[in-house]
Amino acid sequence: MWYANIIAGAAVFLLGLTTTILAWMTLPYTGEFGPGPGFLPLWLGIALTVCSIPVIIMGLRNKDRTEKLFQPETAKCLQVLILIVTVFLSLPFLGFSAGLALIAGAGMRLIGKHRWASCVVTVIGTAVCIHYLFGQWLSIPLPKGMTGW
């Protein structure tokens, strides 16, 4: 995974550099009685930038070019991520209980290829459980959608 280390190192380098610049430009290094709010962030940024260099070098020196970062199952992760993001975006319409229950049911279908009937029963049962357990019993004010759940 030589390129993974290079990508990771580069990302850390950028994060370190951005932190250093932001801390230097926007936060005072010293305060009235000693170090200011920018003191620690500045040094953290510098530490990140410095530590990213060996990671990049490790990636460049790695001779094993066979290991792959992504696998066929990565597509399933992407599907689940899309499902989560879609449901979260639709929560104002679906409501929290129904929306989260939908993730459980759709996840069963997507990943486990369970029968549709089992998935539908899971969605209904889970929505009822979330509504009563968290919404009623634990009094967490879960947002309700147009469906009232």
Add this chain to the structure above:
Amino acid sequence: MDLLQNLYTGFTIALTWKNLLCCTAGAFFGQLIGILPGIGAPTAIALLLPLTFSLNPTSAIIMFAGIYYGVAYGGTVTSILINVPGESSSVMTCVDGYAMAQKGRAGAALSIAAIGSFLAGTISIVLLMSFAPVMARFALRFGPAEYFGLAVMAFGLLTVFGSGSPFKIIISTVVGILISTVGMDGVSGMPRFTFGMPELLGGIDFIVIICGLFGLAEVFNSIEEPESGRLIKEKFKLREVFLTWQEWVESRWAIARGGIIGFLIGLIPAGGITTASFLAYMAEKKASKHPETFGKGDIAGVAAPESANNAASISGFAPLLALGIPGSATTAVMLAGFMMWGIRPGPLLFTTKPDLVWGLIASMYIGNVILLLINIFLIPLFVAMLRIPYSILMGFIIIFASIGAYSVNNSMFEVWLMVGFGLLGYAMKKLKFPIVPLILAMVLGTLVEKSLRQALVLSAGSFDVFYTRPITVVFLLIALLAYCSPLIRMALKKAGYGKVAINLESL
């Protein structure tokens, strides 16, 4: 006498029906979660946080503790029956536990793991009871410089006990501290890294990060790399879990040694339960008259690591309660739980909240007894749980993580942040960056910055304060040695002392 009086007070608190129920529920869920793949102890505690909102702090902390050591017990079942450790601390149990199961002694392996955990856990509680107050009294001498040194030492020790590239460990640690700086600066009141978002002014809540890094990220990782293993025994009869006299004789000293090693390692900030079980296994192999039987189903090879991991999980409470320094990701989540209830662990906790501390310690005795009974009589039920497909579990992890994040501020902003941290956790695992240092640093970040700035304010900006105070010097020297440990190891290897390298496959 004070100790016994305190313990008596603790038992009167722990034995109320509500706390007893919390302890039992925590131990049961912990055991269950330890068995289920893809949910570790920190995730379990973070996900179950919303369920404790209706409890008082003592009951909630007792429940978390039950989950914590319940997970240590639970991880064993999968190690022995399907050769897949439920927790990293159970890795060593796989070696001889699975071999025992293949020989038809799965029941005995599960039994000695439960008995060993119980006995070593009890030893550890007794030692914790005596040691933690002493540690707390010693910590009363600590000023900001000592606390800064202590936190830096804990970070440094992560490079010794953690696995993987030391640079990646340091990067994870620094990112964790950096995350803790987001929000309003405690001294000047100036917003830092909030990018104009008012939701970030209060900082990023620890629960949101845990739900993302451990809950959601684990879902993605488990989908991509499902843990697989063949269940070696599906049905158990009660008589199969009883040990023979010979098996007991072979394992009793392994339990004692494992318990003591576990206790000592658990006391070290960032020492880790996994390290304890590994060292106990190696020590037992060295002490054994038949080291060649290790790896082939030796019962001492199950008893030692299991005793050590339970003892370490209990003694890990000493630095947490007495110093306010968590030793592992799980105790870091527990610290977040303490803080959620407005309790700041540290040397004064023993005097300001004796009911909580001693109630918690007494509940550990009760929890250990409950877990022993659960492990002997409910094993068939837990084995049945192994058949639940991950596609079903996954949905429930997402539900609990989302509600956990939402309930922090009753806002969707935290839920989206949780998704972001889920992706960060997934990327970190893929790129082999350890998550535990990030969690510990995130929890201790505020303490590090506060103590660093206070120390410098008190010394009028002079750094002398860090090398003129003996305790601080010791902490910082240990930290320096720890950070240099990869270089020391490399030098030793070059000088021909490198044969001690840890190699799991060789065991």
